[in-house]
Amino acid sequence: MIPLEKSKPVKKSSVEIRFDILEFLYYHAGTHSRTSLWRHATRLSYDDFQRYLASLADKEFVEEFEGGISLTLAGKEVYLKLREALPSIL
Numbered sequence: 736m737i738p739l740e741k742s743k744p745v746k747k748s749s750v751e752i753r754f755d756i757l758e759f760l761y762y763h764a765g766t767h768s769r770t771s772l773w774r775h776a777t778r779l780s781y782d783d784f785q786r787y788l789a790s791l792a793d794k795e796f797v798e799e800f801e802g803g804i805s806l807t808l809a810g811k812e813v814y815l816k817l818r819e820a821l822p823s824i825l
Contacts (some may be wrong), residue, residue: 752777752787756809757796757806757814766803 747755758765759776767775774786788804791797796810806814 750816750817750821752779753791754817755786756791756813757810757817760797760804760806761811761814764806766800766805767797768803772804 756772756776759772763775768786769785772788773779773781777784777787779787783798788797791810794809794813795807796813797804798807821824
């Protein structure tokens with residue numbers, strides 16, 4: 736019997752990780768807690784997730800307030816541009 740090789744998880748680029756977060760927020764409109772967003776949109780450690788989320792917030796693609804995190808209009812626009820461009824780049 737030939738043993739099956741376990742496939743290694745593909746490491747995503749920082750652009751792909753940010754895209755995944757924006758994509759989740761785009762298709763799941765509304766507000767999300769940090770923990771919910773982290774668990775559903777990424778497979779990162781919580782510390783790494785926080786770093787990427789802060790980067791998106793600094794660029795005003797997401798906004799965080801007492802009720803949670805949501806996608807901004809600028810975030811929707813950049814998500815749509817990335818969705819169009821990424822397949823040809825990656």
